[in-house]
Amino acid sequence: MASWNSIPLEITYETFGWIAFFSWSISFYPQVILNFRRKSVVGLNFDFVVLNLTKHSSYLIYNASLYFSSAIQHQYFEKYGHGEMIPVAANDVAFSIHAVLLTAITLFQIVIYDRGNQKVSKISIATVCVVWLVAAVCFFIALPSHSWLWLISIFNSIQVFMTVIKYIPQVIMNFMRKSTDGFSIGNILLDFLGGVTNYAQMAVQSIDQNSWVNFYGNIGKTLLSLVSIFFDVVFMCQHYILYPEKKVVPSKLNKEGTEPLIRFSEERAAPENVLVHGGVYKE
Structure with missing residues (x-):
């Protein structure tokens, strides 16, 4: 495998990688904490969580296989050249493991907390079943010829596909x-x-190696970043621009600095013989 040409770029690579790991890993906790505090998952789309679990599971299979298997690494070098670097880093494997665990916890919260009238759609269930059926068929196709790189590329394609569609139900x-x-x-x-x-x-x-094989050799990682960024921008526009959170306006206080027991609209006068603040009847 190729080595780094620049120590500063290698350090930058590792730094960006672990920033991505911690950002993506911590990103699961706000939703888990929000669900826990509310004791409710109303507002969280269940299809998003179910599709997300399949997405991260397939991504874990790809990352762990390419990172740990010498046989798959050999097949990668045969296809892309022995002078290239493996496009999966330790932070990719660590993230995938953590993502599967936290997504499973979120799914468990859906089971135990208030769901309202929400449920997982039949379309999502069917999609997940078809995806894993395809993965199983591909496994038996790859088994005789030991085409493991091709097989994990299928899992990489699955995670890209799931990344594209998983955000849509929530949007x-x-x-x-x-x-x-x-x-x-x-x-x-x-x-x-x-x-x-x-x-x-x-x-x-890619800059260090003066080669862009890194991008199309791991097209799944490339598309993962671009698709995630696109939908994140969509969600931010929805939250901050289209559907901003409504602020509660404090009610006006009376002269004593306390809220009246009974308030009337400006269009209607107070009816007779009504008890107002202070316990005094007003004719």
């Missing part, structure tokens, strides 16, 4: 409700930072 739900209440914006802000630094990490590696 539509926010649009229909005209609100982002129940969906943590902290998750989106951290996800955006992770996407930017993840893409920057790949760019640094």
Whole structure:
């Protein structure tokens, strides 16, 4: 495998990688904490969580296989050249493991907390079933010839596909409700930072190696960053511009500095014999 040509670029690569790891990893916690505090998952789209679990599971299979398997690494070098670097870093594997765990916890919260009338759609269930069926068929196709690089590329393609479609149900739900209440914006802000630094990490590696194989050799990681950034921008526009959180305006106080027991609209006069503040009847 190729070595780094510049120590500063190698340090920058590692720095961007771990910033992406921590940003993406921490991004799961605001939603988990919000669900815990509310004891409710109303406002969080269940399809998003179900599709997300499949997405991160397939991404974990790809990252762990390419990072740890010498046989798959050999097949990668045979295809892209022995002078190239493996496009998966330790932070990618660590993130995938953490993502699967936290997404599973979020799914468990959906089971135990108040769900209102929300439920997982049949379309999402069918999509997940078809995806894993395809993965199983591809496994048996790859088994005789040991085409493991091809097989994990299928899992990489699955995670790209799931990344593209997983955000759509939540975007539509926010649009229909005209609100982002129940969906943590902290998750989106951290996800955006992770996407930017993840893409920057790949760019640094390409600059050092003077080669762009890193981008199309791991097209899944490239598209993961770009798609995540796109939808994060959409969510931020929904939260801050289209459907901003409504602020509670404090009610006006009376002369004594306390809120009246009974308030009347400006259009209507107070009826006779009504008890007002202070316990005095007004004729």
